[in-house]
Amino acid sequence: MSIHEISHVAVVGAGQMGRQIAMLSALGGLNTMLMDTNPSVLVTARDELEDRMNHWVIKEKLTPIARVKALARLTATTSLESAVAQADVVIEAVVEKLALKRKIFAQLDSLAPRTAILATNSSTIASSQLGSQTTRPEKVLNMHFFFPPLQMTCVEIVRGPKTSDETVEMALALCQRIGQTGILVQKEIPGFVANRILGAIEREALALYEAGIADFKDIDLICRQALHHPIGPFEIMDLSGNDVTYLAMQQIYEETGDPYWKPPATLVRKLEEGLLGRKTGTGWYLYSEDTAPR
Ligand SMILES: NC(=O)c1ccc[n+]([C@@H]2O[C@H](COP(=O)([O-])OP(=O)(O)OC[C@H]3O[C@@H](n4cnc5c(N)ncnc54)[C@H](O)[C@@H]3O)[C@@H](O)[C@H]2O)c1
Structure with a gap:
């Protein structure tokens, strides 16, 4: 064909x-x-x-x-x-x-x-x-x-x-x-390419935040201004949904058994509190009606 x-x-x-x-x-x-x-x-x-x-x-x-x-x-x-x-x-x-x-x-x-x-x-x-x-x-x-x-x-x-x-x-x-x-x-791999790279960035950003290295807003700012990312990792998690990010990491963790991919505690807490991101009005950021982060 x-x-x-x-x-x-x-x-x-x-x-x-x-x-x-x-x-x-x-x-x-x-x-x-x-x-x-x-x-x-x-x-x-x-x-x-x-x-x-x-x-x-x-x-x-x-x-x-x-x-x-x-x-x-x-x-x-x-x-x-x-x-x-x-x-x-x-x-x-x-x-x-x-x-x-x-x-x-x-x-x-x-x-x-x-x-x-x-x-x-x-x-x-x-x-x-x-x-x-x-x-x-x-x-x-x-x-x-x-x-x-x-x-x-x-x-x-x-x-x-x-x-x-x-x-x-x-x-x-x-x-x-x-x-x-x-x-x-070319080969099947959990997360394929895009979600694997995105997951690694998000995971690293969460680890830096949890270790008190920088506030999450400042991590986003550094990614945007120093790395020229159009949007920061915490903003992305809010956009796609903290539940979606959690499930993506959990899936790779379950498939690989690699503790690197275990969803970090602050992300788990967002889920427990129902703070899923833009779709619930609050995630890492608060969203007003025009969905601009605050
Ligand atoms: N949402 C995303 O950001 C995204 C991105 C890339 C890939 N995906 C993948 O796309 C797929 C769908 O995700 P989604 O976000 O559109 O989900 P969704 O929940 O919005 O839609 C799924 C649809 O499947 C329908 N459905 C359930 N059982 C069915 C059946 N037996 N036959 C036909 N339809 C049936 C449901 O009625 C529903 O409309 C998933 O495999 C997901 O991994 C999602």
Whole structure:
């Protein structure tokens, strides 16, 4: 199969990631089926995407005609069978539960065309754990998009030990087609590359803060001003959610057994106190209604 033969994409799971991945695919000219078991999620997803595309037209990022065409290419369904029946590529973006994803990959193997590539958007589950549920492990890989996909421009393409070169090339070409830079990660590793580096920065920042070396606001300031990071590690934790940061570290800790990745005590305390970041109004910083940190 060549990239020119890819015309149908199915995205399974229409949450905060899946809906935007589906929109990228439709914007890239591909017939896109967005599937979720929860019909109300599909309605909310459609409304949100229409609003976003309206906004893009107002900002002149998209012409009105391109908006209409892209939205017309995007179809929603609660049926996995009809979502993937014609798919050349399936991108799974359901909740981060291994047992559920394994079950879905087994279903995809029997429902999707024999030639279809089966990708997972999982942040932590290596595709080989899902490919083993299929008869086509050479066509299975991670396509790890970043949140929010309609603003971010990079996808980690993580190959498993059985992923074929052809599958990797197709995934990289697909990224290009939908306006993303696909970047190859040659081997499966917990956290892949981006979250591994981010986790290391966050972990170090937390250790410095806990040791009383500097206040967390000053650590953010140093990262922004001395290292030219656009935002400091504590601001990032608040943005993605302290619960998300905790789970990412805990996952690597459990997989590697390396105490370096054990979530630090101050991060655990934020969770216990329900101070998750911007989404709860308070995390490391307090947020006013316009979400500016105080
Ligand atoms: N949120 C992030 O920042 C982020 C970033 C990169 C990757 N990811 C990965 O993307 C995936 C989804 O994350 P999310 O944040 O969009 O989650 P989410 O909770 O917003 O959405 C998950 C969706 O899956 C649906 N779902 C549950 N069971 C299903 C089934 N059997 N079939 C179809 N749909 C089903 C739910 O109804 C829900 O709409 C996860 O694997 C996560 O690791 C998340």
